[in-house]
Amino acid sequence: MAERAHQTGFFTRWNQARRADGLALRHALPDRLLPLLVAAMAVLAALALAGATGAQILSARWSSGAASMLTVQVPDPDTPAAAKAPATPLTRSDAVLAALADTPGAARVHRLDKAELDALLAPWLGRNNDFALTLPAIIELHMATAPTEEAGALARRLAAIAPGTLVERNAEWGERLGRLADSLHSCALLAVAIVAGIAVVLIMATTRAGLAARRMPIELIHAMGATDGYIAGRFARRTALLAFIGGLAGSVLALPLLVLLSHVAAPFATAAPPPPSAAIAAADWTMRAHMLLDTLPPPLIATLLALAPAAALIGWLTTQATVRAWLRTLP
Structure with missing residues (x-):
């Protein structure tokens, strides 16, 4: 009883102090x-x-993403590579892929497959189209850091393997x-x-x-x-x-x-996050x-x-x- 009375008195004094406000x-x-x-x-x-x-x-x-990525276009990707390519017979796209993989600082080299190209061209040409012309191979070169080799020098090196290859840097858009x-x-x-x-x-x-x-x-x-x-x-x-x-x-x-x-x-x-399981x-x-x-x-x-x-x-x-x-x- 004494403890309960003490607690009651404490809360009463606390409420009075809370309400006390001279102003x-x-x-x-x-x-x-x-x-x-x-x-x-x-x-x-x-x-x-x-x-x-x-x-x-x-x-x-x-x-950072745009500055460290290069886009390479290889026309006629399935034809044989130029004479300056390695002795092993390679297509133009395979030769360019091998050259890009040997580029200093390259973190990832990825060639867009047909599904990715269809998705890329869908806003302009629609989906599931059979193209009469051979599409160029689109290759993404992801660098671990900003590229040290100029795009022009890389384009000349790749053109010696596959003439007509284009290299585009995305730094400007970045x-x-x-x-x-x-x-x-x-x-x-x-x-x-x-x-x-x-x-x-x-x-x-x-x-x-x-x-x-x-x-x-x-x-x-x-x-x-x-x-x-x-x-x-x-x-x-x-x-x-x-x-x-x-x-x-x-x-x-x-x-x-x-x-x-x-x-x-x-x-x-x-x-993009994976779909929920x-x-x-x-x-x-x-x-x-x-x-x-x-x-x-x-x-x-x-x-x-x-x-x-x-x-x-x-x-x-x-x-x-x-x-x-x-x-x-x-x-």
């Missing part, structure tokens, strides 16, 4: 409107930061795609800055409304010797708490949207949720975790500045 900030700064607005700002910030993160990842992938992704990244960061500015204005307006609502008590305790730091701290702590709650709610609300967007954008940033399809919801969360890049996860503390920090700093500036206007 009545629970009425001056309502605990419903501000967290709701901050949560909306947090969702917008999360989406904008997701766009910035995605643009940065795409820029790095496009730039640079264009990189500039596009960088511009998207800048626009996303600008959107984040705009959202943060709107949040600052919103918190400032809410704080000034709270100051106006409690003007008489604030003037009274200020005249009695309460420092600017004490009054600003009381307002800032409550605003930071409400902003933290709003930022946390916004992060939770934004999580499903970010998982969906990351799942849709995954083929553009990484290799029957075991995965039959897995419970926790495993499926874990697999979906794995699609989020680590910078985006860190962004979600930082939203609530960032909102609290913005709320605290903005309220401190607003209250101190308002107090300096008092007589």
Whole structure:
């Protein structure tokens, strides 16, 4: 009985301390409107930061991927190679494949098969077409690093084996795609800055409304010797708490949207995922949720975790500045 009475007394004192507020900030700064607005700002910030993160990842992938890949076209691929080819009889495409495999820094040499060529030409010629002309062999040369041999020198070396062979570097397209992704990244960061500015204005307006609502008590305790730091701290702590709650709610609300967007954008940033197996399809919801969360890049996860503390920090700093500036206007 004594222990239960002690616990009851503890919770009673805790509730009284929680409700104790000499400035009545629970009425001056309502605990419903501000967290709701901050949560909306947090969702917008999360989406904008997701766009910035995605643009940065795409820029790095496009730039590195295009810079390290060469496309080789070999006309008449099934005819015998030139006399300067190796003594073993080889077709032109096989001779070029062997030469490319010996290229310093080559990581992978792949010749597109008929199905891949059909898929490549389908937007222009349709599917399942029997071509009257022999299509050139298309070979992709993936380098471990940026090619050290110039495309012209490589083309001349391959032309000695299979005359008419063309070599195309994709670095120019990679640079264009990189500039596009960088511009998207800048626009996303600008959107984040705009959202943060709107949040600052919103918190400032809410704080000034709270100051106006409690003007008489604030003037009274200020005249009695309460420092600017004490009054600003009381307002800032409550605003930071409400902003933290709003930022946390916004992060939770934004999580499903970010998982969906990351799942849709995954083929553009990484290799296409394998089709789900029957075991995965039959897995419970926790495993499926874990697999979906794995699609989020680590910078985006860190962004979600930082939203609530960032909102609290913005709320605290903005309220401190607003209250101190308002107090300096008092007589």
